[in-house]
Amino acid sequence: RAPLAGVLIASPGNPTGTVxxxxxLRTLVQTAERLGIRFISDEIYHGLIYAGVAETALKHARHAIVVNSFSKYYCMTGWRIGWMVLPEDLVRPIERIAxxxxxxxxxxxxxxxVAAFDATEELEAVKAGYAANRQLLLDKLPAIGFDDFFPVDGAFYVYASVRRFSNDSVDFTRRMLAEAGVAAxxxxxxxxxxxxxxxxxxxxxxxxxxxxxLSRLGRWLG
Structure with a gap:
């Protein structure tokens, strides 16, 4: 087997939203540095945090590779624009790829x-809406039967177990869409x-x- 070239961590993660x-994070970054392998930190959901702290990998290592985007916090999904923070030796290779x-x-x-940087008030209002929706799901999903899910620290997802209802989440989500009109x-x-x-x-x-x-799911599963 080839030696490990690097490690990629997403925090908050998709699909869980866990931070x-x-x-x-510090232990992983420092271990990667000690072993001489690349550490890539996917920080695309930074800014959308409701519990805990999402630190940048750059706090712990100068040679970390950070990937970020305007898609999530800045509500610019589809605009295909983001940025990377790179160690000096990778700047020119990445430029050539780009x-x-x-x-x-x-x-x-x-x-x-550039204009999005001046929209903090509006973006924080959007985030407040996500936070209210998150709390609603955390309050209501367990009563419906979805009481096993990963910590919902950030992003805008709940990754929930369907074991109580099915061993096949593909079939379950298809039936949920067709019969309850709810997509997941x-x-x-x-x-x-x-x-x-x-x-x-x-x-x-x-x-x-x-x-x-939530109302439809409750009726469907009840």
């Missing part, structure tokens, strides 16, 4: 991204080995939609 504890893949981000996306993502989209027992709820919608979805 890595700062002590665990030049051959897409040359540069579109001009309109760059202008919108089956676990095998994220984990081919264990995902059959899990599915991902998104709460990146309106409070009214979340309440209606």
């Amino acid at each position: 890595m504890h700062p002590d665990a 030049q051959n893949l897409y040359i540069s981000a579109p001009d309109i996306s760059q202008r919108a991204a 993502t089956p676990g095998p989209d994220f984990d081919r080995e264990r995902g059959h027992a899990w599915m991902r709820f998104s709460f990146a919608g309106t409070g009214e939609d979340m309440a209606e979805a």
Whole structure:
């Protein structure tokens, strides 16, 4: 087997929304540095934190690779614009890859991204909506039967077990959509080995939609 070239950590993660504890992150980063392997930190959901602390890997190592995006906190999904923080020796290699893949981000996306930095008040209002939806799901899902889920520290997902209802989350989510009119993502989209027992709820919608979805699920499963 080839030696390990690097490790990639997403915190908060998708599909769980779970945040890595700062002590665990520091240990991983420092271990990677000691072993001489790359540490890649996916920080795309930074800014959307409701519990705990999401630290940047750069706090613990100068050579960490950080990937971020305007897609989540800045509500610019589809604009295809983000950024990387790289150690000096990787800057030119990454530039060459980028030049051959897409040359540069579109001009309109760059202008919108710059403007997004001045929209903190509006973005925090959106985040407050996510937080209210999160609390609604945390309060109501257990009563419906979804009482086993990963810590919902950030992002806008609940990754919940469907074992109480089914051993096949793909079939379960299809029936849920057809019969209850509620959509969720089956676990095998994220984990081919264990995902059959899990599915991902998104709460990146309106409070009214979340309440209606919970009501429909309650009637369907009740």
